[in-house]
Amino acid sequence: MMAITKTNAQILDFTAQLVAQDEEFPMLQVLNNEGKVVDEDGLKRSELTDDDLVKIMKNMVLSRQLDIRSTKLAKQGRFGFFAPTAGQEASQMASAYAFNDEDWIFPGYRDIPEIIAKGWPIWKAILWSRGHQLGNEYTTEDGREVKSWFPQIIIGAQYVEAAGVALGLKKRSKDAVVYVYTGDGGSSQGDFYEGINFASAYKANAVFFVQNNGYAISTPRNLQTAAQHLAAKGWASGIPSIVVDGNDAVAMYLAAKEARAWATAGNGPVLIETMTNRLEPHSTAGDDPLRYRTQGDIDEWWKKEPLIRMRIFLEGKKLWSEEIEAAYIAEVDAEIDTAITTADNVEKQKISDYLKHTLEVPSQVMQEQIAKFESEGK
Template sequence: MANIIELNQKILDFDYQVQAQDDQFPMLQVLNNAGEIIDEDALSRAELADDDLINIMKRMLWSRQLDIRSTKLAKQGRFGFFAPTAGQEASQMASSYAFKDDDWLFPGYRDIPQIVAKGWPIWKAILWSRGHAKGNEYTTEDDKPVNSWFPQIIIGAQYVEAAGVALGLKKRHKDAVAYAYTGDGGTSQGDFYEGINFASAYKANAVFFVQNNGFAISTPRTLQTAAPHLAAKGWSAGLPSLVVDGNDPIAMYLAAKQARAWSVAGNGPVLIETMTDRLEPHSTAGDDPLRYRQQADIDDWWKKEPLIRMRTFLTNKGIWNETLESAYIDETNTLIDEQIKIADGVEKQKISDFLKHTLEVPGQVMQEQIAKFESEGK
């Protein structure tokens, strides 16, 4: 009787209910801010060989250079829309390292690096940002298909799309999953819940990432939702949900790897909230982060960014050094230079091209318009 009374008191203790949510979501961390392994067992479970660790470091360095170069191009008027990724390299590149070519990626507009990592050429990514039709061709340089949806502009909509493909993969008994990324603001959209709920109800093959970078455009996460953890929203749909240090590449890889294994085995989807930070503006389209956050906060996060801790760890391990890093950065910038030239050399679109791409089968009026503009060389 005493136990029942105590249980009922807890159920009706609303302060306890809020605190219980906080207690249920400890943050997974393997590599701390100082570049030290704090969980040797977790490191072993990740099964990362030295080559894997170097590959993850290179993917993050490559992403940082693409961010730097893309920002410069945007300021020069040579890039279209661009959403900076600095600070989120572990959340994006270390997590995506756990997935395979047959897995389907559903990115948001800040997730260009993950698509390129699957084989999408950088020059096509540049054209996508410029609104060129060739930027929507998801194939490799040698014309092989890249299993990725386009970078979704509608906040959270990729979750619904991922859920549908995830169910298709399950019904076809594929050894593959659909994996999707959104930001903290995406969890306030209806598509977010509809996607995870559908996938959960049908135990579809999906892994959902919420990159909690602190700010949805200009809205602080504290004003975005009263939920103590965004991962708690996954529980509402019955998903195993966890919080991971989004600046820890090893923890991100481990969480993604085990989530994929769980889902592809027929157990349903997993939700992973990654604790990271957007170190730069929301986009290059005139956003000024100092209008809604403090410089001291940004400076503090720069000290915890993923490249620093991974660099320290690999250097102390004896498999990385400044010479290797400089050489790889030079190699990456050379590649980006080549890709920019390819993008700049692609024939610009004409008015008739825009009309041709509007509908699969143009109507009579549109056909007349296409013929008219083509006759004028437009």
Template sequence: MSNISKTNDQILDFDYQLKAQDDAFPTLKVLDNDGKIVDEKALERADLSDDDLINIFHNMLLNRQLDIRSTKLARQGRFGFFAPTAGQEASQMASAYAFHDEDWLFPGYRDIPEIVAKGWPIWKAILWSRGHVVGNEYTTDDGKEVNSWFPQIIIGAQYVEAAGVALGLKKRNKKAVSYAYTGDGGTSQGDFYEGMNFAAAYHANEVFFVQNNGFAISTPRKLQTAAPHLAAKGWAVGVPSLVVDGQDAIAVYLAAKEARAWAVSGKGPVLIETLTDRFEAHSTAGDDPLRYRTKEDIADWWKKDPLIRMRKYITDKGLWDEDKENDYIAQIDARIDEDIKKADNIDKQKISDYLKNTLEVPGYAMKEQIEKFESEGK
């Protein structure tokens, strides 16, 4: 009787419930800020070879250089919309490394690097940012299909789209999954819940990522929701959910790998919240982070730079050094230079092209407009 009373007391103890929520999601961590392993068993479970470690770090460096070069192009007026990614390299690239070519990626607009990691040419990413139709061709330079949806501009909508594909993969008995990314702001959207609920109800092959970078544009995470952990929202639909140190590439990879294995086995989706940060503005479209953040806050996060952490680890293992890094960055820059030239040399779209691409079957008025602009060479 006393045990029942104690349980009932806890059920009715709302302070206890809040504390229980906070305690329910410990953070998965393998690599600390100094590049030291804090969980040898987790490292062994990740089963990353030396080549894997180098490949992940290569992708993280590619991510950082894309951020640096894209920001410069945007300031020169040579880029379209761009959402900086500095600070999220482990969250993005280490997670993406756990998935396979046959898996379907559903990115948000900040997740261009994950598509590039799947083989999407950088020059097409540049064209996408400029609104050019060729930027919506998801093929490699040699014509191979890249299993990715377009970078979704509507916040959280990719969760619904990914859930549909995940169910399709399950019904076709495919050993593949769809995986979708959104930010902490995306969890405040109805599509976020609806996509997860649908995938959970049908035990679809899906892995959902929430990159908790602290701000939905200028709104801090604490003003978006009272939930102590965004991963708790996965529990609301019956989805296994976990919180990961998003600056720790090995922990992020391990979580993604295990989640993919669960989902591809037909057991249903998984939600992963990565605790990370965007060191820069929300986008290059006039956002000033110092209007809602402090220099001290940003400087503290730079000390947790995922590149520093991973660099220290692989350097201590004898796999990396400064010369190797400089050489690889030079390769990346040369690649980006070539892709910029290629994007710049693509034929500009005409007004008639935009109209033709708007509807599969244009209406009468649109046909007249197309004919008019074509006759004018526009």
């Protein structure tokens, strides 16, 4: 490739640099807002079968129903902490579909649906939200391991943790990767850069997602950083970085699939910025999004939410219908009902239980406290 030479004046043209940054990150898109295919080659490259497309849609509907039911339970005081996911179904579920059971997921607290898609029982997810120790047991109903780290509450911390496991997979020559999620707010954390830089330096098996959903709690993305694209932060650590339409399930799957293939081939990590929107509060713990955004803005994003375009696309292929969706929602709701009952019937933790599970080997003082509370039946 012929080197492009620049004059000193061009090198010192800072305005031109800002323009160049903006132009370097076009958005990957296969389905537009109307559910029409705008990139036939991209659809073909994804190699998604009709069965795959239906499974992705079902996973997205599952995520939406979990969001609806979890929000209701939280309002009833029957849930614990919950971070709504409406609007991010393609960003989360379609990307996760590109990974397999041997790949490790490192989720943030908004990424519960992706773990459930790997086989984590819903009742354990409910217990996790309530702070019950069984909620950190990552096994399927039949006892198989679910390769997932716990949903990280510390913003961005999962990036550092994921980098270590990704290096371990590489050193063991595993045909597997770590895939990790955070939001746009997470990309402002020091752990974010430390994680991607470490993984880049050692060419570890990792795929990093930054879900640009518009807001870090109440801080809009444009006030978090002057970077025109969050994907540019990946370039700072020397890894390929792209921007994807996070409401386009096919584009999300394609990007994740290609990134996984790159990482498992020994080339190192990839960073994917997904352009989506958080349509509901940051969490059910008292957040009111109308204090920092307008209802009109929210309404406009609801018109572009990912289930709409995927639904139109699949209906056009005769793979989906209102009847199919209604039947599946009923199936999911029944599963959630059973999970709620199971979670409610699990023995409540006592103070002594919390102390027992704080350290692998309780200190002498903790042992005395455990004995005291046990003697009181607590």
